[in-house]
Amino acid sequence: MEKKSDIKLLRSWFSCYCTRVELALKLKGISYVCIEEDLGNKSDLLLKHNYVHQKVPVLLHNEKTIAESLIILEYIDECWTNTPKLLPDDPYERSKARFWANYFDQKYMASLIKIFVSKDKEQEKAIEEFSEILEVFEQGISRDFPQGTPFNSHNSLGFLDIVVGSAGCNYKAFFEALRVDYPVEKNPNYFSWMDSLREGPLMKDTLPPHDKLVAKIKEKFNLENKS
Ligand SMILES: N[C@@H](CCC(=O)N[C@@H](CS)C(=O)NCC(=O)O)C(=O)O
Structure with missing residues (x-):
């Protein structure tokens, strides 16, 4: 210990x-x-x-x-090999979790930043791209994890739940700070995954407070002064 x-x-x-x-x-x-x-x-x-x-x-x-x-x-x-394990034991299952974690960091995070730093038409285009990235992500996750995500199948957070949920669970704060009414119905699997993750006590206890995060994002990206 x-x-x-x-x-x-x-x-x-x-x-x-x-x-x-x-x-x-x-x-x-x-x-x-x-x-x-x-x-x-x-x-x-x-x-x-x-x-x-x-x-x-x-x-x-x-x-x-x-x-x-x-x-x-x-x-x-x-x-710390005591349970629960974050990554699966099987090398192929591990490779899939790592692949989608990498996709999330390379694609989702970059695309989200693009929305924060753009405005008007450019921002609309960035939102469209964001939605397409999420669509590919959703399809890949359901193809590669047909039993559900690690969270859904074991009811305990796995590697991907942690990687994706740490950012994705804040989606309401992101859109509120941006004053964007994002159509979540375009990516229903992704957003319902995030909603169920948010309900977990560990996630609730660890995510930054909503209002404080909204204020921080507005300050960081100068969103108050953006027309
Ligand atoms: N790829 C890094 C990204 C970490 C990162 O971007 N951290 C930001 C805070 S969210 C940071 O420290 N930024 C300071 C800077 O860019 O100067 C990771 O996964 O740890």
Whole structure:
């Protein structure tokens, strides 16, 4: 059993990448200490431990440093092999979870940012692209996980639930900050997955508070002053 002080997480409260790591640590019952990072004035600790990307999250496990949320999740899963496991035992099942986690980070996250930074026609186009990306995602998930997502089949969060849910469960805050009335019926499987994930106690306890997140997004992307 690790002592609480052995595990530190450099994080920012609003970062979905950090939420992933917190979900994994909590799910596995691992005690940890959070060190809140001001990304506008990065600490020497962050610059020392993630000098390559200078981003949160960073996990400090005893003397070891682990960066990049997906790598941290796998590290946690491999170090704490007590149940529940985040990734499946079967290599092919694992490869599918990793494939869609990668798709989510490369496509969904990039497309969401595009919506935040654009306006008018350009934003409408970005929303259309976002919807198409989600459609491909939905189809891929139902093809590759015909029994349902790890969450639906085991009723405990799995790797993909954590990767996707950490950002996707905040969709109401994203659209509220953007003042966009997104037609969720276009991607019914995705949004009902997010809604059921949001209801879980661990997710509820770990996601940033809705109103605080809306305010943060508006501030970060200067949305109040955008016409
Ligand atoms: N690929 C990274 C992304 C992490 C990331 O983008 N973190 C943001 C906060 S949400 C950050 O630290 N940004 C600081 C910066 O870009 O200077 C991961 O999965 O951990």
